[in-house]
Amino acid sequence: MEDENLKTFLIPNDLCKSAGIAGTWMSGNKIGVFPYHNINHSSKDAPSQYTKNVPSSVFHVKHEVVLFHPILRRLVTESMGIFLNLQTVVENKPSDYKQHLQQFSVQYRSVIRASLENLRDEVLRATGEERETLQNFITIFYSVECIWHLCEILYIENIPGHVVIKHLLEWVRFHFPKYERKAAFLLSGESIGSLESRQDYWETVIGCLLQGRVEVVRALLSCHSAANSTHFKLADQILKSMPTYGVYEGVSVQEFNLRWKHWLVDTQSKIDSKLFISEKNLHLMMRLIVGEEMAWSEVQSQCEAWYELLAAWLFYTEPTVKSFELGAFAKRCISRMGTRMHHLDRVLLAAMEGDVQIIKEIQHMTENGWFVTHLMDLLYHCEQLEKWQTDKEDSLKLRHSFVFEYGNTLAGHKSLWQLGLNYLDHCFPDGLAAIELLLPRVPINDESKAHRVIQEAQKRGLSHIAHSVAKIEGLKSLRNDRMGNALVWALRSQDSNFASFLADKFLKKYVDTGILPNVDLLSYLGSCMMASDRLIFLGKYYQFNKLHKDKSYREAAKALVSLIASKFTPKFFWSTLLSEALTLLECDELLLSSNDVFNLLNAVEERLDCLCELDELEPLIRLGIARNLSRALTYEAQYT
Template identity: 45%
Template sequence: MNISGYSKTPADSTLKSSDRAKTFILPEKCFEKNIACTWRRGNTFTIYPRSQTVNKTPTNTIDNKILNIRQEILLFTSILRKLVNESNGTFLSLQKVAENAKNSDHQVEFLKLSRQYRSIVRVCIESLQEAADKETDNLEKNSLLSYITIFYSIECIWHLCEILFIDNIPGDIVLPFLLEWVRFHFPCHEQTAAQMLEACERGSEDHPEYWDTVVGMVVQGRIDVARALLKLHSSAELNEFKLIDNSLRTMPVYSVYGGVSSGEFTIVWKHWQAECRSKLTSQALTSQPNLELIMRLMVGEYTAFESVRRKYASWFDVLGGYVLFTRPWTRSRELAAAADACAALDGPHSQSHLDVVIRALLEGDLHQVIHEIQQMSDNGWFATHLTDILFHCGKLQILDKHQTDVTKRLRDSLILEYGSLLMDHKSLWSVGLSYMASCPPEGLRRAELLLEKIPIESEAKAMRIIAEAKKYELSGVVRTVCGCGCAARLAGGRAGGSLCWAARARCPRLCARAAHRVLRAYTAGVPLPAADLLLTAGPALLLDDALLFLGKYCDFHRLYKSKEFKNAAKLLISLITSKIAPEYFWETLLLDTLPLLESEEPVFSSTDTYEIMLCLELRAKYLEGEKAELLRLALVRNLARTALLDGEEE
C-alpha cells in the first residue's frame, strides 16, 4: 500500500510513481501489435498476444508466446528466511502484549520487543556480511552488499525511532541516547583511537589520523578518550594542552538522577561555556590551531562544525556533538532545529533517502517516515513491523485530508499486504497467515481466499493447511481442501482414502458420495476399505445416512469374522429394519442373512425371521430367482427351529 495519497496531491503521487516504475521491452515479434495481460496467483501476471479481430486464415506464421512476469521478492532469498521467521515470533509476542496492555501499561515490554526486532536485523546484517565475504561471484556479491545497505539503514532508522518514540526517557533528555546512536551507527575513528591507546606511545601525533581522531572523539562526546589521546602528544605538558584538558575535565554532564534540575544545569553549563569562550578570545590557543578548533567546537561555534563536517560521510556524524555543545538539555521535540542546522553544514546538495527519513524522524513526522520507508526495497518488512509497534505504543496518529484518524486502517493495510506477500511463498505461507489473522475480520476473509489457492503437492501439505485453517476457525478452507482430497482419491479409485477425506471435511454431501462409491464397489466384489477408520469415526458417522450405514455394516463384518454371530445377527436386523440401506444394496444385505440362518444354532429369533420375511416380500424386486428361493427356504427352516425352541421354553 502506498499512503502518499493521504498527504500528497494526485499529480505529485503519479509523477513520483512513474519515476520509480520499471519499463520492460517485450522481446518477441508476436507482441508488436496487440497484447493483453491477466493476473495469476500472487505477484505474477501473464502477458500474451491478443488480436482485436477474428481472422480465420492466419496471414503469418509467427509463433505466439506467453510471458510470465513476477516481482522479485527480496525476503524470499534463502539467507533472509531467518529474518522473516524470527521477526514473526516477535510480532506475535507483540500482539499478546498489546492485548494485555489494554488494562495496564506495558511500555517496558514494548521497548524489549523493539530491541528484539533490532537484534534480529543485526544478526541478519552479520549473516549477509559473512556470506558476502565468502562469495566469489561478483554479481551475487553486489546483491548481498546491496542487501546489507538496505538492512543497515533499517537498523539505523529503527534505533533512532526507538529512542524518540518507544523508550520512556527520564525527563525526555535525549542527548545520552542520541550520542549512543551516533557512536553505534557511525563509528568514525573508533578503531584508530583504540589502536593508539593500546600502543600508549608518546609522540602519537606522528600518526596521520591523530588529530582527526581526537576531534572525532570530541564530536562524538567521548571526552575521556579525547583526553587520553591528548596526553599521548609529545607536547602534552604545555599550557595549551593543560588548558584544553582542564576544560574537558570540568565539562558539566547532566543526569536526571544527579539531584540537579535542568534549570540549574543550564546555568552551570552556560557558565562553563563562558569560561571556554573567554579562553578562546584570549588567543591563548593561537599557537595550537588543532586545540583551538577543539575549543571552538566546545563553545558550539557553527563555523567550527562546518570545518570538520567534510571529514565525515554525513551530517549524522556531527549531530550528537552539535547538540552536546549547543543545547545538551535538548528534548526530543526540539531536535528538529539541530537537524536543520547540521544538515545545512553540507550546503546545497541532493539528500539521500536516509537523510529524508532521519530528518522526518527528528521532526516527529511519523506520517512522512512511514511514507518514505515504504519505498525501501525490503518488500514492506520494515514499514509493517515499525508501524505495528508504533501503533500499539500509542505514538502513531495518521489523519487523512478530511482529518479522519486512519491510523488503524494504515496499520492493518500494511500487515495485510505483507501477509499476502508471504502467503505466495511455498513454505512461508503459514507465517503470512499469522499476520492476516491479526487483522480481523478482513484479514481472515483474505486468508480464506488465499489459502484455497495454495497448490497442494502432497497429503502432508494438505494436512498442514487443514491444521492451520482449524487453528483460525476457517471451516470453509477445511471443507474445500478435504473436498479436493476426496475428489482426487475418488478419481483415482481410492475409495478408502476418499472416505477419510470426506470425514475430515465434515461435509454430508462428500460423505454420502464417498460412502455410496464404497458400497457400490462392494456390490461389485471389491473388499470393504478403511474398516478401522469407520470403527473409530465416532460422531462423523452421523453426518449422512449412507456413511452411518457403511459404518454399521463394517461393524457387522467385524463381529461376523470374530464369530460373534448373535451380536452380528442383532446388528444386521437393526440395519434391515432401519431402512437406511441404499436401494442397490438390499440384495447384498438380504443375502448376508443366509449364512447366519444356516448356522448350527439359531441366531435369529422368530420375530427377527418375520422381519426378514417382510423385508424380502416388500423388496422382492431386488432379490429374484434362485437366490430368493434359497433365502425363503432358509427362513422357513429357521422359523421351524425357533418355533421348536420357543415351544420347549414354554
C-alpha cells in the first residue's frame, strides 16, 4: 500500500500519547483503542509509571459506512431481495437462466436509479455539509450505474454475434440525455419562430446524429425552413437509406458490410461533388457519417466524455464492431480527446478491454462493497469471472470473499444484522462460521429480539447458539426475580442442569416461605418436566401440595409415597417432605398402608444423615411411623 493512501486519525488523549496505544476488534466495524504500554521479559518488575490517578479511557473507533446513511438504506434492503431471488434462481437452474440473470441486472440498476432519484430530491432540500455528502453519493452512484450498465452490455446481456453498437448508443443516450431532451422540446413545437434561428438548433441536430438518432435528425431537418430544397432532400434520403445492422433483420454481417460500403461510396461521391456545400452544417453532417477524420475533429469537443465519442464514432465507422474489440478503439478515442483519466474512465476502459483490473478498480469505489459484491456475484453466475481467473475454483473464492465482506459489514449494524446473515448464508463454508460468531453478539434488549435471534440460529441448524441465547435470557429473568419465566427459558434452552438449578430455587423458596411460587406455571408443566429429574420432583411435589391443599388426603398420601420412593428428593428438602408426611401419618383416617409406611421408614433410615441436623423431627417421625404402622397392620389384618 502506498503511503499517501494511509489515513491518520488522532486519539485525543494524554495517556495514550505518553504510553502508546493498542487496539482490539469489537463487534462489526468498531475498534476499541486504549492506552497500552508493552511489557516484556526485559521490563522492570515495578508498578507501571502510567498508573497514576489519571483515568484511562477506551475509544471506540468506527469505520464509517456510507451504506448506513438513511437514504442509501433503501438500496441495501431492496437489493438484498434481488440478491436472494437471484440465488434461488441459480440454485434451480431453469432453462432460461441467462435471461433471468439479465433481468436481475436490470433490477439492480433500477434500484440504483431509484436511489439516485431520491438523492437528487434530497440534495435540493439539504444544506451545508449534508448537501456535500449527498452530492458525493450522487457522484458515486452515478458512476456505479454507468459502469454497471456497460458491464451488463458487455458481459451479462446475451447479444447475438457480440455486435454491441446499438446497446452502446443506448447506454450513451442514457447518460447524456441532453440532446434528446432538446430535440423533444424543439419538435414539440413550443418554441416560437423558425427552428434554425435558434442557437442550439444545429448543435442539437449534430448531437442527435452522434447518438445515432437518425430518425430524430431527419425530423429536425424536416422542420428547417429550407427543408424542401434539393440538398436537404438529398441529405434526408441519404440518412433514410443508411443501412443499420440488426441481428434479427435477416442480413448477415458480410451482406451488411457490402451494402454499407456501397452506401458509403455513394454518399462520399455526393459529398465530393459538393452537393451540400451551400449549407455548412449539412456538409459537416455528411462528412461525419462517412467517417471523415477532419469532420470528427471538428465535433469531438461537443462530446462530454470519450465514451460518448467512441459510441458515435463506431456507429458511423465500425457498425459491426464486436464487444471484445472495443478496448483498442476506446484507447484511440481517449488519446484523440486527450482526456485526463479519472477513476470512472479507468474502470470503463478496463471493462471494455475485458481486463481483470476492473475488479480492483471497482473494489476501490467508496461505497463499502455494495457494488463489487452484487456485480461480481452476477458476473460469477454469468460465468464471466472464470474467464478472468485461471479456474472456476478461484472465481468462486473471489465471489465468496466479496459476499463475505459485505455480509460482515451489514451484520455489524444494529438494525441490518439480519440482512448480513442472509448474505453470509450464500458463502459456504466461511459464512456459517461467521454467523456462528456473529449471532451471539447481536445485542438483545427484549424477548422478541431474543426470539428472532433464536429463530435465525435454528434456521441454520445452530441449535447450540439458540440454546445459549435462551439460557442467557433465562439468567436475565432470574436476575429480575422472574423465576417462572426463567424456567420457561431453561426449558427452551434444553439445559437440564439449568432447569434443575431453577427447580431447586423453587423448592428452596418453599422451604423458606412456605409458599410455592409461580403455581400458574407449575400446574401446567406437563411433559416439560421431563427435562430434568429435579423438575420432575418439583412437578410431582406440586401435585402433592395441591392435593393436600384441596384436602384430598388419600390421593395426597399416594403422591407422597411415590415422591419418597422416587429417590429424587434433594437433601435440603427431606425435612420439609417428612414433616408434611407427618401430618398424613397422624391423620384421623388411615391413609397409608403398612407397605407405604415401610417404604417411608426405609427412606428415613437411609437418610439419617440429612435428618441429623433436625433432631427434634426424627423422633416425631419415628413415632408417627410406628403409630401408623400399628393402625395399618391391625386394619389390614382385619379386612384382607
